[in-house]
Amino acid sequence: MKRENYFIVVLAVMAGVIAAVWGMFAIGDNMPRGVTEFSRQVYDLHMVILWICVVIGVLVFTAMFVSIALHRKSRGVEAAQFSHSTKAEVLWTIIPILILVAMAVPATKTLIKMEETGDAEMNIKITGYQWRWKYDYLEDDISFLSSLDAGSDAARQLQSGIEPVDVDNYLLEVDNPLVVPVGTKIRFLLTAGDVIHSWWVPALGWKRDTIPGSVNEAWTRIDEPGTYRGQCAELCGKDHGFMPIVVEAVSKEDYAAWINEQQQLAAVAKTDEERLWTLNELMSHGENVYATQCATCHQGDGQGLTPAFPALAGSQVATGPVADHIKVVLQGRNGTAMRGFSDMLSAQDIAAALTYTRNAWGNQTGDVVQPSTIAQLTNG
Amino acid sequence: MSTAHTHEHHEAPKGLGRWVFSTNHKDIGTLYLLFSLLMFIVGGAMAMVIRLELFQPGLQFVHPEFFNQMTTMHALVMIFGAVMPAFVGLANWMIPLMIGAPDMALPRMNNWSFWILPFAFAMLLSTLFMDGGGPAGGWTLYPPLSLQSGNSFAFVIFAIHLMGISSIMGAINVIATILNMRAPGMTLLRMPLFVWTWLITAFLLIAVMPVLAGAVTMLLTDRFFDTSFFNAAGGGDPVMFQHIFWFFGHPEVYIMILPAFGIVSEIIPAFARKPLFGYASMVYASASIAFLSFIVWAHHMFTVGMPLGGELFFMYATMVIAVPTGVKVFNWVSTMWRGAMTFETPMLFALGFVVLFTIGGFSGLMLAIVPADFQYHDTYFVVAHFHYVLVTGAVFAIMAGAYYWLPKWTGHMYNEKLGKFHFWWSAIWVNVLFFPQHYLGLAGMPRRIPDYSVQFADFNMISSIGGFAFGVGQLLFVYIVIKTIRGGEKAEARSWEGAKGLEWTVPSPAPHHTFDTPPELDDSQLAHGGGH
């Protein structure tokens, strides 16, 4: 074939390959740039490597498709019989090594920065549970659970009949978001209470596993106020898909106000813990606690889900001695999905849930468990 | 020649006994291949359940627990039931024919290593119907989650032990055959590349299957005998399991791709009518990939919180794998260059393999970059990556090999029109199935979730449509195979014009016994042109 014809085929094939790549970029989604310095560096790194891959891909696939277009038997060509070329083989070993070194340098720099968790201005402990998050603000003594919001929870039941599009932020909304100040270096201490989870908000640029028995560290400094959503990324059981994360980044002033409000609420709760509650009060609060904390496994009607999650209606534990029941709820049961709730729920919540399960669905024991009793046990 | 016969060589025995008691490498190869095809359909059916539930947001068909059982089982069945047995089946059929050996070195063990598998998988699949349900903690079986399984977990672990025993016996057989039974003149560096890649694979299997056995045994004792290997409350470490598992798991990835490299390296020269480019560098590249596979395991767990030094080491080591892998791709393209190509079905699947496996390689390189992996890890980007490597990589190569050697196995040519249709159908839909998953992962969709937020709806629907179409298309493959076994145009001994190698010197179908006397070897028989 004439030289210029050859050239035209190469150009045409390359144009085709580039058009295909362009099409993939045009249709697709990409990684978000995020709202932290680290997330932007990760994004840039991602794009650099992607483009290197694209260029190499275009060259290799062009060579291959040119060959497919021209070196075919139906065109009457005679097959060459060469079988190696030391020069070419050395070349295509060395060049990739150089490209890899060029990739490794920025990757290493970014990684080193990510691991510098020192000089943080505040610390938040994140604990993963099946299937909710607990946030402890270590300096301000604030602590709360964050679970899938009620709207999403209703819609996500099998054949619920509720259209996900009609639910705001379906599966990405929580009851209590993590509120943090912007422009502040925040160190996270991550751990878990039962199985491994992974805390991931794409806009922050990273995810980190929360592992029972060990504490991981990570940090962030968010530049812009806003609401950033994420999810648990490590398979953690049946409701792994239903433990979202919502971070609300607010100005430093708003954050101070929020802290104030939370501390007042905590003070109210403290006096609540010490007073005597009536059966009715405990039953109505207990119904709520049961619905959000216990019903996923033991079911709303207390019938459980065999075989992993036993029924509570008429069960040995819920109708037997109170002390044994309290012990199971506080400490959990080894080797089962039943975890201890002592470090997860407040004394009021635990007392109310206990009272509720001992009196609902025909359990009628008449027992009242007071928050103060639980508080004594957990603090003692 | 007939003087070499010291005993009667009856033809294949008849009836069920032929299969149950067989010690013949061809019959056992056939059993492996058919078993693998069956498991491919079973695992595929599970994938259909997954894609059906993910067709739109909300839960329409299955409970989350069952969904998790499906993802877990799909992986176990496809890896240990479909891909690995397919390669062992190909090894059984082709290695003796390629090196001029009369059979595998250890024929009775060969029988046993196959017949363990149906029992192992019957046991594994039966857990779906047990009280405790099937395994639902992911095929990686990470504790503490996997320790929450019901009592049926013991059956899962025993099944994995059996699969491991079967694999180790198969590997021993391959090594013994290749090292001891080559025809005179078939030196190591004249062996076909498929034989080379399997030799390396077999060593990987022997090295890592016991590691898996150890890991799952510790799970067993943690779950049932109160040990605390992985229980933090008892002084154990859940992350230790991940290190042990991936020390098995990463070589396992190459166990599933090295033989694919071998198959493609046989097919491309045959249909380009040109010697394989860079034979020696192919061998060395395979060996270095195998070596590297032992020192990169922690790239599967960059987010567990490793020290900086560890993260850097595993990042660099992983990036290095791109070099030998690149060499292979460049060599395949150079083999095509200035050849005289034709595009029968095996060649189409091999070319599809080169393009799509390379795309999977690129996303693998991206995943190696630790800071970026903090975003990619455990998302659909990873799901897309390993399906490009395993479906359009390993499975496409297996399909290519099946079409390439079907005439040798059955004595009939398959229907070329149907074969080509099967390729194009698969190649198009597999991309509709998996390419959008890259976007889903980048946009923030975690893997292993039964339901998702509405922003992911469009690409999930596209992916599911691709999945259904791709799945249906594989039934065509089953039809083509059955039809070819039953009849068709008579295949010649050398079924393909450009095919080289000893397997093409015996009649088609290959007689029950071949190479009772070692063949004479000359360089024109070698796919890589010899001369080394």
Ligand SMILES: [Cu+2]
């Ligand atoms: Cu999770």
Ligand SMILES: [Cu+2]
């Ligand atoms: Cu790997």
